[in-house]
Amino acid sequence: MVSARSRFDRRKFLSSGPTDLGPPMTVLFGTLGWRPQSLLPSIRSSENLERVVFYHSDHAKSREARAKVMEFCRSLGVAVSAVEVSDAFDLLHVAGQIRADVRKERAAGSDLRFNIAGGTRLMSSAALLVCILEGIPATYVHDETYQEIPLPLLRISYGAGLTPKQRDVLSFLVHNRDKDFTETALAKALGVHKATMNHHVRELEAKGAVARLSDPTDARRLIVKPAPGMELLLG
Numbered sequence: 001m002v003s004a005r006s007r008f009d010r011r012k013f014l015s016s017g018p019t020d021l022g023p024p025m026t027v028l029f030g031t032l033g034w035r036p037q038s039l040l041p042s043i044r045s046s047e048n049l050e051r052v053v054f055y056h057s058d059h060a061k062s063r064e065a066r067a068k069v070m071e072f073c074r075s076l077g078v079a080v081s082a083v084e085v086s087d088a089f090d091l092l093h094v095a096g097q098i099r100a101d102v103r104k105e106r107a108a109g110s111d112l113r114f115n116i117a118g119g120t121r122l123m124s125s126a127a128l129l130v131c132i133l134e135g136i137p138a139t140y141v142h143d144e145t146y147q148e149i150p151l152p153l154l155r156i157s158y159g160a161g162l163t164p165k166q167r168d169v170l171s172f173l174v175h176n177r178d179k180d181f182t183e184t185a186l187a188k189a190l191g192v193h194k195a196t197m198n199h200h201v202r203e204l205e206a207k208g209a210v211a212r213l214s215d216p217t218d219a220r221r222l223i224v225k226p227a228p229g230m231e232l233l234l235g
Helices: 010-014 040-045 060-076 091-107 121-134 164-175 183-190 194-206 230-234
Strands: 026-032 049-056 079-084 111-115 138-141 148-150 210-215 218-226
Touching: 026 040, 026 060, 026 091, 026 121, 040 060, 040 111, 040 138, 040 148, 049 060, 049 091, 060 079, 091 111, 091 121, 091 230, 111 121, 121 138, 121 230, 164 183, 164 194, 164 210, 164 218, 164 230, 183 194, 183 218, 194 210
Parallel strands: 026 049, 026 111, 049 079, 111 138
Antiparallel strands: 138 148, 210 218
C-alpha cells in the first residue's frame, strides 16, 4: 500500500515553477519571399525550436516557397504555421498583424526570434518595425552565402520611452485623430493644468510623437496632432 506522503501529487506537479521545466521553447517568426533558403538557416540554428510562424504574399512563387519551408519543418518534426498576407504592401496593416501574433506567443512564455530576410520590402520592414517595438532578436540572411547576420537590437520595449502621462496624452490624440485640439483644449479634455500640458506636448514633440500645426482658419492657433503610425507604437 502506498502511503499518503509518497503518493504522487498531480496538483503540485502541475503547479511547479518554470525553473523545474528547463529552458523555454523557441518560436521562430519569419517573412518569406520566393526563396525558401532565406528562412532555412534560422530554422536550423534555433535552439529548443517548438514552432515556426512565417508570413508570405499571395504570389504563386511565394506559395511555392511556402510549401518547401513547410515540408522542411515537418521533416524535422517541428510545427509550422504559414500566414498569407492579403495586402503585403500595406506596412502598418502587416505590422499590426505580426505584432498581435508576437504578443500572443510572448504571453504564452515562449522565447522569440525573427528572421526578416524574405518577403516584399514592406513586409520585411514591417517585421523589423515589430522587432524594434517589442525588443525581439532579429536576423537577416545574406543573399548569396545564406549566412545569418544578427541585427543589433536591444531587448527593450520601444514604447517604454514614453512616460505614463505622455502615453495618456498621445493615446487621447490617436483616438481622436479626426478632431482638432489646441493645448488649452487638450488640457481641459484631460483635466490637467495648461502649463502641465504644454510640458507634455513639448516632450512628445521632441520625441517625434506629435506635431504642432498652424490652424488654417486662425494662424494664431496651434493644433496638436499625433504623428502617423502612432497607433502601432501604443499597441
